[in-house]
Amino acid sequence: MKKNEGKRGIFSPIKTSKIPDEVYKQIVSMIGSGQLKPGQKLPSEREMASDLGISRQSIREALYRAETIGLIEVRQGEGSFVLSSVGESLSSPLAVLLAEQAERVFEFLEIRKLIEGWCAEKAAVEADAGDLEKMKEILETMKELSTKNRKWEEADMEFHFSVVAATHNVIAMHIMEALKVSFDTFFNFRQLLSKTDNKELMWKHHHEVYRAIKQRNPALARQKIVDHLDFIERKIKEDVEKMQT
Numbered sequence: 001m002k003k004n005e006g007k008r009g010i011f012s013p014i015k016t017s018k019i020p021d022e023v024y025k026q027i028v029s030m031i032g033s034g035q036l037k038p039g040q041k042l043p044s045e046r047e048m049a050s051d052l053g054i055s056r057q058s059i060r061e062a063l064y065r066a067e068t069i070g071l072i073e074v075r076q077g078e079g080s081f082v083l084s085s086v087g088e089s090l091s092s093p094l095a096v097l098l099a100e101q102a103e104r105v106f107e108f109l110e111i112r113k114l115i116e117g118w119c120a121e122k123a124a125v126e127a128d129a130g131d132l133e134k135m136k137e138i139l140e141t142m143k144e145l146s147t148k149n150r151k152w153e154e155a156d157m158e159f160h161f162s163v164v165a166a167t168h169n170v171i172a173m174h175i176m177e178a179l180k181v182s183f184d185t186f187f188n189f190r191q192l193l194s195k196t197d198n199k200e201l202m203w204k205h206h207h208e209v210y211r212a213i214k215q216r217n218p219a220l221a222r223q224k225i226v227d228h229l230d231f232i233e234r235k236i237k238e239d240v241e242k243m244q245t
Contacts, residue, residue: 010035010043011051019054023062031071031082042072042080102240108182109233113226115175116160120221123166124213131166135210138162142206147199153187159206163225166213190236205231 011026030036042048045063049056063080066072074080123131138159145152164176205228212221 011048019058020061020065023048023052023054023059024065027062027066028071036082038082040082041078042082044079102236105186105236106233108179108186109229111179113229115172115179116163116229117222117226119164119167119169119172119176120209120213120225121218122169122172123163124216124218124221126168127166127213131162132210132214134162135159135166135213139203139207139210142203147202156206157183157187163209163213 010030011023027036027042036042042063043051045056045059048059052059063072063074067074067080070083072080073083138155142152142155142159145155161176164172167173205224208224209221209228212224
């Protein structure tokens with residue numbers, strides 16, 4: 001058995017002609033999600049090239065780009081290290097991370113509006129007593145949590161999935177299940193932003209969706225969930241603009 005057979009690195013294989021760009025995007029994504037933490041040493045060029053199945057030259061180009069914008073520091077004879085995102089002098093790297101990931105987050109929200117808007121409308125017709133009770137229980141849990149608590153995010157996602165489940169549409173449930181990884185990316189992205197959310201307002205948004213479904217008002221249910229996602233989108237845009245100024 002070969003030495004590296006069966007061993008997987010933290011990077012994903014690349015299948016594109018723009019290899020250095022893709023390596024750079026993976027570095028940005030992992031720093032943004034916290035998989036690569038401030039002060040952490042990156043794998044060596046040799047290890048990265050082996051993991052990705054590409055040349056060391058492509059790795060060097062990607063690292064050079066990341067170093068140029070201040071995301072990493074290359075120390076002669078030591079390796080490449082993730083720079084801390086704390087401190088006034090390092091606001092630029094953080095702004096870069098936000099800019100790199102914001103586009104995907106907004107695309108994610110756009111799709112959510114379409115899918116969840118339909119689901120809320122459908123749930124207002126199809127939800128049974130058990131579905132409504134599940135939403136109510138989640139709302140009660142959210143009321144006890146801070147929006148800064150990771151458990152709030154878990155309950156938030158659970159509520160949105162409970163609305164989808166209330167449609168009793170198997171395809172819709174599978175589509176949302178496929179989006180779970182994107183939810184994690186979305187929450188990790190929001191961790192980079194200032195926590196200015198008003199808990200009462202955020203909770204009210206979710207409760208209004210629940211109430212519209214309970215009242216069997218499909219149009220209102222759709223509108224309330226889209227309004228909530230529009231609000232989140234506006235807040236993210238405001239925070240990104242603040243971080244980049």
